[in-house]
Amino acid sequence: MPLAALSFPMIDPVAVSIGPFAIRWYALAYVVGLLGGWCYAKRLAARADDWAGLRQPKPLDIDDLIVWVAFGVVLGGRLGYVLFYNFGAYLSQPLEILAVWRGGMSFHGGFAGAVLAIVLFARARNLNPLAMLDMAAVVTPIGLFFGRIANFINGELWGRPAPDFPYAVVFPHAGPVPRHPSQLYEAFGEGLILFIVMAIAVRRFGFRRPGLLGGIFVLGYAVARIVCEFFREPDAQLGFLFGSSVGALGGGITMGMLLSVPMALVGAAAIWIAARGYTRPSVAAEAA
Template sequence: MPLSFPILDPVAFTIGPFAIRWYALAYVAGLLGGWLYAKRLAAKADLWGTLRQPKPTEIDDLIVWVALGVVLGGRTGYVLFYNFSAYLQNPLEIFAVWHGGMSFHGGFLGAVLALVLFARSRGLNALALLDMAAVVTPIGLFFGRIANFINGELWGRPAPDFPYAVVFPHAGPEPRHPSQLYEALGEGLILFIVMAVAARKFGFKRPGLLGGIFVLGYAVARIVCEFFREPDAQLGFLFGSSVEGLGGGITMGMLLSVPMAVVGAAFIVMAARGYTRPAKTVEAA
């Protein structure tokens, strides 16, 4: 028997006329957890070598820049890649973020741009700052996917024979993979552990290395999870078609993750060979 979707209210609590949703709290938890973890990483001198460590006050400012980059980039990415024709017909809906619609890939690019601009404005090494962000980002990914599950959105593909399949309230009577939880595990918890171990082993002395590990790791986890996730209704499968239970079609999430994997692998190779280290660090080595 499939599992019934638990009765979960997308609204966590209300304050007068304002409804505070779990999805918003997930963003807050991710940003707050990332901010606290980043402050700890920035305070450890042995992780930075000859690179200048960000000051505690700079981390406080950085979180604001990243939050804006994630929200603006995530919304822009969703509009452009996932539902452009609908927003073209109703442009004002672009600003109705409370109706949902965020793209990780867009939010990722927005955060990268914010980090690079912040690093240049404060005289910090941009790649090392991106490395630090890569270590803390899985926290937000984990909470975000849990919020997707609570909202009963972004559900998985039909799985009639899977013992832990879930019947989602807005996805018809078919039992489906709880793909949101798979993503919380792969893109969130597992990637968090991988990044924490890599940060302890390598630190930020090889700028771009940890960022490359994160980008490659996320791309692999996302592509794997996409085999269990139902593609967006307005897009469907870009190539191929679904196979019952697992599926064999190519989705937008897969397609956008391929260049991420290539870029991640390239940065790992360049950082490992020392191409990304500042001149003074290379001379000292």
């Protein structure tokens, strides 16, 4: 092992095992993220001042919403990974699509699935869809943080080679080359930093400008993801879509970058539209 590299902490990907029953850290990350988001969302829903002029969701609404979001995240995340990252392999073995416990989830697909679930739920409960998406945007970084930590524990989605970086890690399935612990970079950028940004934004703006917080989240995530992609090794089956890597950093374009560009544009547009008050519903519309 090169002197500059750190040993990978060999954490068993199975957190709890009782006979044939096993709970993996990967699954626990989703559970903790959803439960953490649920608790935070209930607190946000209870702050009446933040919902001035909008129909305020009830505690029972949040309890039901978490189930809708869970299905949206899992189904969308899996479908997104199958379509964008490994379509050929799953086409030859379609039953493997159901083996979600083996990993293989796409944030962009999970994001789309969650958005669809929230919009449908809001319409069914006569709530403002954009405001509900805003609330989801505030709590989502919790799940992103724990999800990236689980990626690190699993030793997957590792970074690009970094032989001279003092905190590079030799991952057990990535050969002898020290690599950036890009999963931890993403946990920090997409999780912790974005959580702080969203917590400040919701304190400042509340949900009085529907779509504003959602736009801030989408733009913030896209920027964080694109930056982190410069340190992350692209999926082996895809490689660089355009260009190539030069050393630890390079100009190669990855699928994660490509999918994040439209997110950034949508986020910026949502901020512009909401900041000008175009999404504020009329009093009559909210009272209906």
